[in-house]
Amino acid sequence: MMEAMQTEADAAAAYGLRALATVVFDIDAGQKLDALHPPSCLSEAAKTSLAHLSLPHCTNQDEGDTQFIVRFRDNADDRELLFGFVLFRQQKDESRTRGYFQKALVLVSTKPFVDLYDRVLRVVGPLFFKVGPQVLAAVYNNIQSWPDLVYDAPVVLPLAGTYISCIIPKLLDYEHLDSTYESDGDSPLHSHFIVEGEDDATDFPDFNDIDDDDDDEEEDTEETVLVKGGNFVVSRRQHPPSPSFGDLLLSKQTHQSTPFENIGLYSSFVSLEESLWLLWQLAITGESVLILSPHARTCSQASLAFTSLIAPLQFQGDCRPYFTVYEADFDTLASRQTHGVSSPKDVTVIGTTNPFFMKSLSHWPNALIFPFLEPPSVKPQQRKGASGAEAAGEADETGTICLRIQKNVELDDFENSHRPMILRRCPRYMVPDSTVLRQLVSPPEIHITQTTSHEEEPYVTINNAILRKHFRKLTKDFLHPFEQYFGIWKPGGRRSNLYMSAEDYMKPFTLPGLLSSIKPRQLPPQIKQGKWKALYTAFVKSPHFEPWFNFRRQRCIREFANTLRTLRDSVDANLLLSSPFGDNLSQEQYVKLKKEMEVALALEKAQGEVDKQQIQTIKKHLKAVKEKLRSFKQTQ
Template sequence: MSNGAPLKLCLGPRLKRAGCPLEAAGRADNRGPWPRFSSWLECACVVTFDLELGQALEVRRWRSEVMWALCVFPGCLGDTQFSFRFRQSVGRRASRHRDDLYNRDAPVTLQRETAHFFGYVYFRQVKDVSVKRGYFQKSLVLVSRLPYTHLFHSLLQLIAPEFFEKHEPCLEAVCNEIDQWPLPVPGQTLNLPVMGIILQVRIPSKSDKPGGSPIRQTAKENLLPAPTLLPTIHELDLFKCFQSILIHLQMLWELTLLGEPLVIMAPSPTVSSETVLALISSISPLKFCCDFRPYFTIHDSEFREYTTRTQAPPNVMLGVTNPFFIKTFQSWPHIVRLGEVKMAGDLPKQVKVKKLSKLKTLDTKPGKLATTAYPHQEAALCSQGIQRKRPSEVQSAILRRHLLELTQSFIIPLERYMASLMPLQRSVTPWKTPPQIRPFSQDEFLSTLDHTGPQLTSLLRGDWIGLYRKFFRSPNFDGWYRQRHREMMQKLESLHLEVICDADLLGWTKDKSEVEVVDLILKLREKLVTRRQQLQVRDGVLDKLDSFITSIISSLPNDLQSVLGTGTSA
């Protein structure tokens, strides 16, 4: 690992090498001139190894924290791609309006991060006698808040080889092209031109059916050259990621579901980051709400926080490659050591999991959900597919469908119970505040499992109640519950607005005092202005309420009209 890495950041079209690029980029996020670039990427970074300068930033101001404590030199010969994730600095604020618009319609697993960045790296190391150290070492890094792993790594495969030959002009041209891309709108299929190629992608929407078919190429436009279809922007090759740990996949799914502290020790940053990201996706459509680091090094700012022995390990999944961590994490309860995959006939040899027979996974007895019974079924299922020599994409589809069915069997009873906590629609009236959602009762939920439990949709038998109890104590349950509760509150607000819109508001105001009428106007304005972007209501509802507010203000005395104004919504 190198400690010295002079850094160049390319943040948008027509950027200079020193001084002002960060200042211009700071303006781009808020007022232009590159809003489309910043809707996809925070920055594009070039990191080179310099024996004399050490770690140095050639640009300054508020984006400089993007590259602190990064180590993007894995020391692998040839070309290497991997991902990492890191916290944004304290005090840094994202563009909330843009994030809210996107996150409102995106699946929870693909929403824009608000407190972390993703880094997508293309590293090249080759022998070069003209360099003092004897090797050419350089990384091209794309930093984004979007978890579009497949898209950005595909983009790097196009950009990086050309960049290493033509250097900065190439990167500047690419940034100009990205600034012409349409915004990433959930549910839309987009054509993204870059370096003479058009990438066609579809941005998933929360209304998509989980496990739906990949997109097909659209033929609406006569584009030259013909678009190159990317069937996914985020999914990984699960079979490639899991082929050495298939026999332990059920146990790892449970550890991920519960947000247990987990260390993945891998032979390379590629294997490390892909395995961590694949495990995170294994509980989809549930969002993994704990911290995770696909590639974690001793240079990360959280190194001391995550390696202290004075407290219990945090709820975090770490992917590491440095042998130093073998000793550092020896007290952690769950460690998976991955080796290079070697084939034994038609099947890959399985890797070792730390103290498998004594692994403190869920502290359950033999025969329960987390132990020996189900992994044999898992291995049989996956081994059957491998022996038939199916293509990797087919194997991945089998694994993804299996994990989706497993997660849905677990989450559907929770969803049904949560829906039962919603007030009846007939209880929503225009003259009262919306009724409250009933509180979540763990005991009441567990009492429903006999009639709605996972055993109705899953062949798996085990201690489901024990698993739910552990899930209730995990950050993943807290994140799921907060998200669902927020969506239900927004639904209630939307229903309330629609009921108000259908009511005879003008008739209601006839026998009311001016104070009551003004109070109604102010409350309606709050709903329209502060919640307009979050609420989804019938077409015409918001416009109708706008018209009502304008009409009722015009009927008030002139002094009140001047105070209230005539504008209603922003």
Template structure:
């Protein structure tokens, strides 16, 4: 990656270009690159957007400016990296193109594109400069359609040159879960349940990096299940949703907010779950574990780390896991290995929870032998919660997990969460698409010419229009149907059209 020089109030900066990589391909991952500076007259201001034809709304630009700077610059001398997430302006880039739809179809759920949000990855630099009263501030921010990128550090040869370091941008799957959860390891079961249920959570941290890393780590706790609630890795009082999320006239929304400003201690006292993180302190050879405290004990001036909640877990703690991780710390096991242990445990826990749901949903799908060419596909049976609960007796999580506790109660609570709605909506759409594919394959194999012999012209035209619509849909959405079958159906259609009177042929060919 190269940068070409351009000027600015806060000094010279470098504009991004990528040799050998067309921007239209690079933009599949990055929406644009912004340089935001602190101007003594204007405050935070966007100095450069690349490419120049990217259209960000004024609301989006304002959010970018404020969220690209730490709430407090104290303690941020040097380089800081963190991330944030903002809503795209209504009606602005809420749909995906064909390539993006194909990517979403092939990608794991947790790596799919988001239609409604931008993801900001910030590289913030604060270095002393005697020529500027407020110091020297500079930051490169990368808005993206995906939330699975990290920030790539930039190395500095001097204050006027920013040269990208040769690093691969990591994904959220490479987050250091162990590092994020060091001081709350003994509560990992509670955190997993809170994420699964989509509970409102505040993460109060000492820096934007700790805040954003922790929030992203929390949302990845329930992978491969998609976290379907809102989340803001870094949230400030200047956020456009500030009033929406801080109102006390209604229950807190299903969102995770990462904050650093002490102002929020009082503002969010009414929230049901607050994780207050401090610097990781050691108690002997082990990181000191923060305690769970009741919400009534949270005071405006209380600065002690802790998890403030009245939540009681449905499942018991996995003491074996905790002992293994703590022993790993004492034996100086590599942090990467510790993270793998944490991620594997959470993955197995989520899979044990979701497998019974997947098995039941699969049973709602019509049998393939009931799909015929000349009738609409049969309907998918409805999801009946009580019917599902009965299956837990013989096909529940106990088949794959040693975890003990109230699994039934956890499922009942899960049914009320946005994560269940999001998961079932996605699975229902997948089943509808599967039915469509099976029906199209049956049609491709059917003898259309035989069927139309005894049909009226109205019926034949109706069939032609419906089949043509199915073919177009199969092409546009790139449905996984064999190409030779689609070509066979197209030939059938052409033959059927040619068998109709000339005036109807003209009309059908025009459409």
């Protein structure tokens, strides 16, 4: 019994599941947690955060369901943040004081499995609003019964009497040197949703229509109960679907992903296509950005997509895809960027629907503002603080307003517009790629709404794939000049051997050395046509550089060390006592070799799993060197 419970808990942990919750608006208490399962799995601070974040501040009156993502801490001193996958429903209801029914279902996870939990919510959300809070325990128990987690392959998971099909990506982790950083044959991710079976996944029976007459064989009486004893019970078990074509395509990728690569770039930045290269620059150079939209889903998706623009680099910063002024650490985040200049130690991306942030974060370094207004009859006037030449010249063909503003100018000096607006305080180092822009499929007329269809238009899927592939390649090409620092070289005057330290033979990094080694003609056109030296300098100073550089460096060192370990087992000790040309080594060289062997032996003994054969080999080699040193002493 205990083993079964432990197995279920392990399954929930593997998929990152922490809790399910519901949030409502109480006319007296405001936003509050209505139900939580398991009941004691979150701190009081986390419950408060969840309540504040799950019912978005909206000036519009869109009705229906919308999904977005939030991030919050369980405890104030926690380094890692939890993910909240929110399904928010708003419906007009004159019987309520506010005139609307507002309620949210939230799935709390420790892992950013966006595709998976988006699909889970789309299945269980309609059931929750029909059946009630007993669905929380049933979903939790259902996920606990899922099979062992499988990465980067199509998986079909049972859920509430139906099945969901998805790909769960293996995420790149700088803490583990066996992570696969890059490989050939990129297969860009895109967001899609498949629920297959005999019936529509959201077509649940109306409990009010269930007849208790056991003699009526035409109805599924007792067997129709969907939630019973904390579990789903269905009258007809559906057959698992075959993996979709889209999932089979995604399974072909051979690289590990960074979080949020499955969020579409085109769908997240509608009408901002020409500005994506500027956003890539802001992301890779570690600029803090405020993303404002009238819709919670829009700012949430755009914030996460922004951090994924620099894949395969991991974004090293604090990203809050939807944030409110009521969060406990609002003042902390607001104080990070007060002088109009991004601090590398405090890079922060904030998404919000509240225009008050333009005033409270008035000196934030950069802002992306989605349209809050319908197209006006007259053009909005330019406000103070923008360079006249740039204000006149940077409104691109898609209608995006892109202004460079002075450091002392406040963000709330600018009025709302019917066009997207990018306000930045840093220079532009990049130019757009006109070839990629021409490849994008032209859309029909687009209207951004809070409630979006689950089905993705074909042109959106195609454009998402084009942009994801382009920016992943752009980042890899940008990083290519650093490859010279991830190889083993042989500096003059040093003798190589099977016990040498890899660090001694790797090229030391300096920014001037990097810049002098770069040949501009080998850079991507979007980079070499701009201020590429300033771009590389800003990247090296950003928080993204050092973790990535150390990861690549350490992985190279480990791979080289493993190669040496393999070679040692096949080399006779006597071969180590002479040069490749058969000459005897000097006494100083033997002393150095002895020290290198002793270091290697100590490192080998410190391994978690000791390789007895390797230790035996090193001791044999070390014995031969010591004997040679003794012979030197005897002849002196």
